[in-house]
């Protein structure tokens with residue numbers, strides 16, 4: 001018999017009174033000597049399906065291996081439930097035990113494990129309510145992202161993961177090589193001879209698909225990337241991963257204002273989509289982790305983001321009378337404490353901070369007329385800090401060259417990028433949304449390790 005997903009069993013009222021087949025993992029079993037109740041979950045929804053085993057039909061012995069974590073196929077009549085807490089249940093007629101889960105050994109035998117404990121059991125944690133909910137929200141958000149751009153005529157561009165250039169210029173790249181570390185080939189000068197490496201040059205995992213994204217935008221008009229990016233920054237914070245996913249739209253003919261408009265519309269669309277399609281999971285996460293979650297999500301949806309130049313932001317911080325751990329003065333890179341002061345205390349709304357000092361931003365950002373700031377835009381969110389980083393791009397060949405020289409970026413890596421400015425250059429803009437930071441915001445979780453199935457952080461690459 002074909003099985004029905006539990007989410008559909010709950011949705012399709014016409015199934016009541018018919019025979020159905022459900023498959024899943026046992027969450028709990030309880031009952032008395034007349035009847036046993038099994039809560040079955042198949043991952044399709046936060047809600048468990050109740051299976052009723054009448055002990056006139058089944059013996060204790062039949063059921064003794066039906067323990068938490070074991071996997072079942074059950075066939076029976078779907079009926080309206082008499083009990084509280086569920087609308088329908090299956091009156092079991094037959095079942096097959098796919099696999100047992102020894103209660104002595106199964107790590108999720110008990111409920112109520114801490115998130116820290118579950119991080120150690122990342123291979124199994126998606127079987128818990130919490131991680132099931134988070135991963136369903138994550139998947140739904142990914143779909144919303146593709147839908148948003150598709151509806152607006154953007155093309156999905158796949159940019160390379162292995163690259164020879166450092167887009168952000170921060171030097172935080174993971175090297176890719178097939179050379180033997182114990183026997184590196186050397187040039188006559190005694191340097192490592194990368195020409196003998198697999199790609200014939202020094203290569204790394206990408207920190208951003210933007211530079212290739214710009215090649216796409218200056219051909220296709222509007223593109224977006226959505227893929228993994230890698231950063232070897234040794235920051236063990238609740239908001240940084242060494243492998244994270246980023247969405248990077250890049251648009252020809254967009255200036256910084258168009259870019260901000262798109263960024264705001266985009267995150268609001270994603271949040272709205274999740275609220276509409278993940279109501280049960282969000283309600284669960286709200287109840288267990290973050291009592292203000294839905295309220296905060298609606299608040300972001302319903303309010304315009306503040307748009308504020310960096311210089312103004314610095315002034316507000318200086319005049320706040322607040323003692324920050326990192327002192328504030330014009331030219332500093334904002335720390336999380338500064339971002340959160342602006343967003344959570346001063347404006348009490350998301351803030352798009354623009355026109356940062358050029359010295360703290362990447363080489364490709366458009367220089368303002370003042371010669372010392374660039375047309376950058378960071379979107380700052382409550383509880384998260386920076387969720388988006390972007391800019392209008394420097395479209396002028398000479399000015400871009402100037403920045404490349406100023407920063408001593410090796411030209412041999414950049415000729416192809418500069419060609420966009422040599423041949424039919426256009427004003428263009430783009431930004432990058434950190435996918436996990438969006439998932440953090442929408443789920444109300446507080447540690448980025450809990451919103452990606454298999455987190456990669458310093459000293460941690462298990463599974």
Ligand code: 4AD
Pocket residue numbers: 167168207208209210231233239240241242244246248249386387388389390391430431432433434435436437
């Ligand atoms: O601000 P970033 O470094 O910008 C770029 O990479 C640009 N090339 C984007 C563009 O204009 N196309 O990173 C963009 C976003 C950040 O705002 C943050 O949300 C996220 O990526 N991010 C991280 N997320 C998790 N772990 C990390 N280590 C992250 N670093 C950045």
Ligand code: MG
Pocket residue numbers: 378386388389
């Ligand atoms: Mg940034």
